[in-house]
Amino acid sequence: AQSVTQLDSQVPVFEEAPVELRCNYSSSVSVYLFWYVQYPNQGLQLLLKYLSGSTLVKGINGFEAEFNKSQTSFHLRKPSVHISDTAEYFCAVSDFQGAQKLVFGQGTRLTINP
């Protein structure tokens, strides 16, 4: 079975500063990896996904993530954040066999201060 650990429950940063949200996963088989964002009172939206190929994946809103198989990590980064990036971010994993079933991390609340 897979599991996902998001190492920070809350991350406060100043506007225009860089940010990294950390995600580690555990799985005995090859996996697909996802980052979702949840704005207040809304459902989750896909930011980006890693299926195969290049380990650096670019998503919407200027976010990117890097898959590191040896460290079983999939950290999310943005070089310069905006107030509108304030939201909760979820890392998720699925394996090749149950490809439609996702296991989510506990989420990281990103707060952007002016």
Next chain:
Amino acid sequence: DAGVIQSPRHEVTEMGQEVTLRCKPISGHDYLFWYRQTMMRGLELLIYFNNNVPIDDSGMPEDRFSAKMPNASFSTLKIQPSEPRDSAVYFCASSWGQVGQPQHFGDGTRLSIL
């Protein structure tokens, strides 16, 4: 295009009452998922369907919870009898059944059991 539609958006009811949550998936999607989100437990997968057939209901907390998908465009999650600990935000999501396809979430139903 219409996204995943959930109703009602908010539900407040008294303990012991029956609660029915509704979901209309995106047209053409063949997977449907029900999740529950709370502060304490995060995002939990309750059950998911493929082509209207329940595939995995291991996340359903107890017999008071039931879910149906009578056709490709409609699903219900029912709680009977409801208890205060069922208070949460319930999300429905749908997806294509192909490798790496993201899940599309509705805006959720905020359920409060008094």
